[in-house]
Amino acid sequence: xxxxxxxxxxxxxxxxxxxxxxxxxxxxxxxxxxxxxxxxxxxxxxxxxxxxxxxxxxxxxxxxxxxxxxxxxxxxxxxxxxxxxxxxxxxxxxxxxxxxxxxxxxxxxxxxxxxxxxxxxxxxxxxxxxxxxxxxxxxxxxxxxxxxxxxxxxxxxxxxxxxxxxxxxxxxxxxxxxxxxxxxxxxxxxxxxxxxxxxxxxxxxxxxxxxxxxxxxxxxxxxxxxxxxxxxxxxxxx
Numbered sequence: 001x002x003x004x005x006x007x008x009x010x011x012x013x014x015x016x017x018x019x020x021x022x023x024x025x026x027x028x029x030x031x032x033x034x035x036x037x038x039x040x041x042x043x044x045x046x047x048x049x050x051x052x053x054x055x056x057x058x059x060x061x062x063x064x065x066x067x068x069x070x071x072x073x074x075x076x077x078x079x080x081x082x083x084x085x086x087x088x089x090x091x092x093x094x095x096x097x098x099x100x101x102x103x104x105x106x107x108x109x110x111x112x113x114x115x116x117x118x119x120x121x122x123x124x125x126x127x128x129x130x131x132x133x134x135x136x137x138x139x140x141x142x143x144x145x146x147x148x149x150x151x152x153x154x155x156x157x158x159x160x161x162x163x164x165x166x167x168x169x170x171x172x173x174x175x176x177x178x179x180x181x182x183x184x185x186x187x188x189x190x191x192x193x194x195x196x197x198x199x200x201x202x203x204x205x206x207x208x209x210x211x212x213x214x215x216x217x218x219x220x221x222x223x224x225x226x227x228x229x230x231x232x233x234x235x236x237x238x
Contacts, residue, residue, distance in 0.1 A: 088187070
């Protein structure tokens, strides 16, 4: 299932937040340090209150890749702007997709806060996320590649793989959203998107096999011992 929607937002000049930041002494150095030390990942602990996630399973970590858009090298103002805004875009991505997959009661508020009205309604109609009445949801993969342009535009390429239980049995969902966002007077807002989500059924035996593979990966590998001077099955000396 692929869905596309877009609307033109009211933009805010990209350089305004940068000028405000440069007016405060010492913030530039702090922003540069944040850019150098941030590896783009965070550890997700157990699900929050009201979550439909499996309480005994640690959800997959978010994997973030952050880039600047094509064009000339960033000026000092643009570098400060990039360092500040990428933190906001990462938080926005987490809020939206954690709500869609783990906290249904937060979905409406998360979409309302981060989408323009038209984009929000279209995104909700696209049926993004897990099935209704889902439980024991396990997120197996979640990543986002965020590209920030110098003119206050950003693109977020988000990928999710989740499985769990619903009314009709076990399910697994592979999802990809490309979100187009712009900085407005109210902060970053998604104004357009492409969605591709493919649900497919998984039976209990395949779930058990996957769990066994995950357990086997954690076990240390046994070192092969060389045999010398013995006999092989055919009776020859090895």
